[in-house]
Amino acid sequence: MPTTRRQFLNLAGGVTVAGTIPIVSLRPLEATPAMLNTAIRNVVGEAQIHTGRVKLDIPPLVENGNTVPMTVSVASPMTADDHVKSIHVFNEKNPQPNIGNFHLGPASGRAQVSTRIRLADTQKVVAIARLSDDTFWQIAADVVVTLAACTEEMN
């Protein structure tokens, strides 16, 4: 659906009064499911990825893909023997599949991180947690990105 593709890369806006760079041409590369898969394999290696334990809170329909709030939490006691070592978040269709890696430990107390992300288009977001026993757990969520009305891209 090329017409609904949001021009996510037109980020800081095209207004040049204050001397910002006028950005007009945007033909971003697009990550492919293969790139997503490679990015995931770079983190988990050959290990099996289980489904469950991880929760991904992200609005199913967002008002603007430039700033999407997201929270990942993992069911874990966060003790010295049983905790989450890291959380890795990926996307399917941005020019680059990685979003962020978050490193935690028993001192965290709770395995939960929140941030705000950019989503170029309606797509899938994947969160993977690595536990202290080196098992990997994942969850995926689909996010529909709304177009902003009256943008400055037409200038």
Place this chain on the structure above:
Amino acid sequence: MISWRAIAAATLLAAAAPVLLAGEIPPDARRSGYAFMGADTRAMQDDDTSNPGMLFVLDGEALWAKKIGSADKACADCHGDAQSSMKGVAARYPAFDKALGRPVTLDQRIILCRANHQQATPLPYESRDLLALSAFIAHQSRGTPITAGDDPQAKPFVEQGRVLYMQRAGQLNLACTNCHDDNFDKRLAGAPITQAQPTGYPLYRLEWQTLGSLERRLRSCMSGVRAQAYDYGSPELVALELYLMSRAHGLPMETPAVRP
């Protein structure tokens, strides 16, 4: 292509439901853009430690106390503590300036102070420092009901703004009123059409990923209907801004607001 498609949808919508005579929104039906946003965007505005607009307010606070220009004066040297001296000021801007014989926006007032009282280099419209200062000043009015346009001397300019607001323009031949008075609560390619109440400026727009002025917002609506946008600081843009503020009479200021 995208905005074009979006506006085409709006024209369809206008054709299907014949546009009524532009009517003003009665005072008790006036709603800030905040009321049209989703829960996530509201949460971002509500919490000062997660509202990205507050980063600019902090920058503005630092600039307020900084001595600059050949006068080597800070804003604070003349205006003191902004919490009291600037409280409620933004709610009555654009304000009529007797010496100039026309209304000036808050941004223009800051630019004038820099030139006349600090003898410092001018700040361009939409520059980070100007936005930071206006955010810091307007933040002191958070919760204050808007009163801009009450000054009798401002009335002719309010009227000028109203005429511009009602005037059809652009290749799509749409007036501001066609969307913001006749069709608010409807959607334009997924985005809700609001009443265009300028309660939160300068504000953090997610689309821009930065803070921006009301003038920047108006210019995006103008290019949205494929009209030539008025220049920053032009009498037309100031009059539109003044009309919008007078139309929002009584609504509380929200600076720095967050909008999609």
Place this chain on the structure above:
Amino acid sequence: MAALINVPSKAKRGDIIEIRTLTSHIMETGFRHTADGKLVPRNIITSFICRYNGAEVFRADLFPAIAANPYLSFFTVAKESGKFEFEWIGDNGYSSTASASITVE
């Protein structure tokens, strides 16, 4: 440029506390082009570290898909009074720091 830090000023020993940080940064993706076709170079924060009395308690690697003015919230166990130090590191030698103190009873 500004950063906003939210750490409770007081906590009971053993409490799990939330820490929120927001910092000014454009997070230029490196995927955009100017009118004349030149690539706008990437300029992002690539890493964030939080230390609690000197010991690292949280670290993040950030990519261009993190929104402008990065926001991060995470948790830690309040173990003793002292100082949280925050560090953001990025492209072109970017580095900024902030700190906040806590009293643990």
